[in-house]
Amino acid sequence: MEDMRMIFKGDDVFYRPLAQDDLPALYSWACDQEVTKYSLSWYVIPKPIECHKTWLAALIAKDTSVDLAICCNETQKIIGYSGITALNLINRCGEFYILIGEQDYWGRGIATEATKIITEYGFKNLGLHRVELTAFADNPAAITAYKKAGFIHEGIKRQSGFRDGQYRDKVMMSALSSEWMK
Structure with missing residues (x-):
């Protein structure tokens, strides 16, 4: 791998910077409709692998986000990725995201653990005050993981996502540094 520096270690996984060598896994997830069913971003529209290569290179080079591979402690294999994007250091906020690509x-x-670890990093290391996220309202597994991690439901963004030929609601959630579990 280009960069195997471990940043955080959890019970079953560790977190490291994304690398170009992660492209095959990321692309395979992009091609799996079950994995991307609730994706709010890049994976919504199918793209050739060349586009994914360019996207990953831009993601790695970006300094307005924290983007980490989630890897299995036992196998060292990437199983997903997560981070905080749209970092705004003036308002001290950012948007959390996660995708666990390996269905096993x-x-x-793991999503709950990643949410806690990366949000904590945003508060303690980046000086953020607010970390927010959205999830499709019909994705109860994600909403439960975020609640367990300490995020608070703020409201519904009505019909703000388009999937399967219809508009769907998204749940807006956030965590504030002043309320974060110490």
Whole structure:
């Protein structure tokens, strides 16, 4: 791998910077409609691998986000990625995101752990005051993971996402440094 520096270590996974060598896994997830069903971003419209290569290079080079690979402690294999994007250091806020691409790791609490670890990093290391996120209202697993991690439901963004030929509501959630679990 280009950069195997471990940034955080959890119970079952560790977090490291994304690398160009992660492209095959990221692309395979992009091609899996079950994995991308609730994706709010890049994966919504299918694209050739060359576009994903350019996207990943730009993501790695970007300094307005924290983007980390989530890797299995045992196998060292990437199983997902997560981070905080849209960093605004004037308003001290950012937007959390996560995608667990390897379905064998769904339902194991990894999303909750990643949400906690990366949000904590945003508060303590980046000096953020607010970390926010959105999730489709019909994605109860994500909403539950975010609540367990300490995020608070703020409201509904009505019909703000378009999937499967219809508009869908999104849940808006946030965590504030002043309320964050110490």
